[in-house]
Amino acid sequence: MTSLEKQSPTARGAGREPILELRDLHVSYGSIAAVQGLSATVYPGEIVTLIGSNGAGKSTTLRTISGLLRPKSGEVVFNGRKINGIPGHEVVKLGICQSPEGRKIFQRMSVSENLELGAFTRNDTAKIAEDRERVLDLFPRLRERINQKAGTMSGGEQQMLAVGRALLGNPKLLLLDEPSMGLAPVLVDLIFETIQTIREQGTTVLVVEQNALAALEIADYAYVLESGHLATEGLAADLLDDDSVAAAYLGG
Template identity: 55%
Template structure:
């Protein structure tokens, strides 16, 4: 579904990604793990059109999307849930979700997707008239994910969905990620919580200083001594 080949991305004079290649097959959950500042968020921003690669190719469903505007990429079927949630604080939950569907005009389908999001996240339905800025961190994360789903993506890019959440909520968010995947959405997940990420992923890539240094199935990475020492607390 997604094929990234040898992309380089610069922030000013700093090379943030150095020759990164990876692929994501339809129906998979693929996770990127690595320390803060390794380049994981930069990669997602490049895939969703917020940054342009200096070199390299990005193909989605066989078509090049490298450097295309973000709205074109959303229209093609890729939605991005950014790190830090970024909900529109002075708009209600419902208005935030409506914005997720702004490129669509199939009102029956949009109504269906509202129902689907409320089924996944009952808390959002309870709070649909509430201003998003007054929600807890966990509720804002649910809203950011729900808003991305309103675009009916084929591929969902999730950046640090568990960041700053209580352990119980982390469990809930990961259960919902699995459910979204079972419903047919392919997922590329960036996550600091390597344990949780590897427990739901099919495959994984380890990113260090802008390069992919290890890749394999989630089981292979869970069993790798190197990954255990660096990202799984050495056990």
């Protein structure tokens, strides 16, 4: 969809306004600094990934963008508006929806009911029905299990449901936290193919992943976090060929 992989990092945002900016973001849990001075930018139509090891601050960053955590300092700017401090449900209304780490589906509710909850901030009934069909086209297994209790499905199916539920919020920016966690390789491939399709359908995606290779293969741009700090950043295609990144995150 884009030719970002052929551009230089400095040309990446030329002539465009970012959809998301993180400006010198600091986030702490009590006295523990989880994110320290992170600055990052996401442009419309991109897939951007945050990669790094456990405890690097990736999920904390997403939770801060979503309004679930308040930064100690710094700014989260969405479509030119500072949004840190806005409650999570209001952030959803602005157009940021998250599929959380661990899926967090409502296990005793049906697939259909979980999807309905994804649209809890909306009242555009016809568009909700259209988006629901889009999700079921993206994930045919959900259509097959539409009345099944979500907790009885496989891990891969639950991940599909978590992503689908987020899409029912009609996001301008979709946040995906560890979408491949615990999945068989064939399902990992399916999830990442679907992320590309979601972008092709017009939704900007910010994805946190420990599977750095899979994330870099689909992303336009990447930020590498290390113990809460930004270690490096660049076009995803360039980082795939970076020896230091390969040694640290791609198994050599």
